[in-house]
Amino acid sequence: MKRLNNRGLTLIELIVIIVVMGLAIPALIANLATITWRSTQSQAIGNSLSYARSLLEEIKVKDFSDPDDPDNTTLGVNADDIYPNYNDVDDYNGYNDTPASGFNRRVSVDYVNLSSGNWSDSAAPTDFKKVNVTVSSSAGFSGNITLEYVASAYKFF
Numbered sequence: 001m002k003r004l005n006n007r008g009l010t011l012i013e014l015i016v017i018i019v020v021m022g023l024a025i026p027a028l029i030a031n032l033a034t035i036t037w038r039s040t041q042s043q044a045i046g047n048s049l050s051y052a053r054s055l056l057e058e059i060k061v062k063d064f065s066d067p068d069d070p071d072n073t074t075l076g077v078n079a080d081d082i083y084p085n086y087n088d089v090d091d092y093n094g095y096n097d098t099p100a101s102g103f104n105r106r107v108s109v110d111y112v113n114l115s116s117g118n119w120s121d122s123a124a125p126t127d128f129k130k131v132n133v134t135v136s137s138s139a140g141f142s143g144n145i146t147l148e149y150v151a152s153a154y155k156f157f
């Protein structure tokens with residue numbers, strides 16, 4: 001039968017363990033801080049995307065032109081329209097709000113042309129309006145998320 005070794009750790013073994021732990025723990029703590037920061041950043045990006053999508057979905061269901069003044073080609077909110085009762089996509093041009101603390105949304109609307117497969121801004125009115133919804137965040141990441149949508153004067157049913 002094998003005899004159990006009950007003599008414990010020597011002082012040298014204890015010192016080696018303490019030195020190894022002393023090196024490992026700061027590295028683990030530094031990684032934990034990085035993981036926490038990345039998690040916060042991912043959450044802020046996800047929230048920003050969600051806020052941008054919700055406003056863009058709200059804009060997408062609006063008419064291309066103001067139903068009460070369809071020949072008005074000026075981009076922007078019409079005199080009789082007050083948020084949240086905007087009734088055409090360009091009413092949102094210049095709109096901005098704060099959907100949650102640390103998040104800011106803003107919208108720009110421009111006339112665009114399709115040329116060579118790319119949308120380009122047009123100074124003159126066209127049958128297409130490009131809507132950009134941009135969300136910036138000071139709550140986790142420093143940057144912007146922009147979603148783009150092109151509204152058409154043509155209805156497809």
Ligand SMILES: [Ca+2]
Pocket residue numbers: 066067077078081086087088091
């Ligand atoms: Ca309007």
Ligand SMILES: [Ca+2]
Pocket residue numbers: 066074075076077078088089090091
């Ligand atoms: Ca308008």
